[in-house]
Amino acid sequence: MKTMNHLANGINYFSMEGAPWLLVAWAGLVLLRPLAAFVHELGHGLAAYLVTRKFPEIRIGPISGKRIWKSDSLEVFLSPVPSSEGLTLYDEASLGKLAQATVLIMGPLSSLAMAFFIASQ
Numbered sequence: 001m002k003t004m005n006h007l008a009n010g011i012n013y014f015s016m017e018g019a020p021w022l023l024v025a026w027a028g029l030v031l032l033r034p035l036a037a038f039v040h041e042l043g044h045g046l047a048a049y050l051v052t053r054k055f056p057e058i059r060i061g062p063i064s065g066k067r068i069w070k071s072d073s074l075e076v077f078l079s080p081v082p083s084s085e086g087l088t089l090y091d092e093a094s095l096g097k098l099a100q101a102t103v104l105i106m107g108p109l110s111s112l113a114m115a116f117f118i119a120s121q
Contacts, residue, residue, distance in 0.1 A: 048088060
C-alpha cells in the first residue's frame, strides 16, 4: 500500500501525466454507480421483505429498464444506461410508521456497509 500511496503522491493530476489516472477514476465511478445503487436498493428490498413477507420489485436506472432476473417472488430490472437511480416497489400502505422507517433507513445503511467493506480491503 505504501508503494501505491508514494506513486499517487508523485503525480500531478492536472497535467498530461495525470490524465489517464483521472480517466480511469471517472470510468470507475460511471461503471460502478449502478452496483452502488443496486446495493442501496437491495437494502430497502430486504427490509421490505422482512416487514411485509412479500418480495419487492427492484429497479436500477430509468423505469424503462428491462427485467434481468425474476424468481417466484422477486423481480430485478436494469437499464443499459449506467445510472445511479434506483427504485424499490413494495406495499407501503400496509406498513406502520416503524416498519416504514426501517425500510427507509436500510438503503443508506447498506450503502454505508458497502463503503466500510471496500475501505477495509
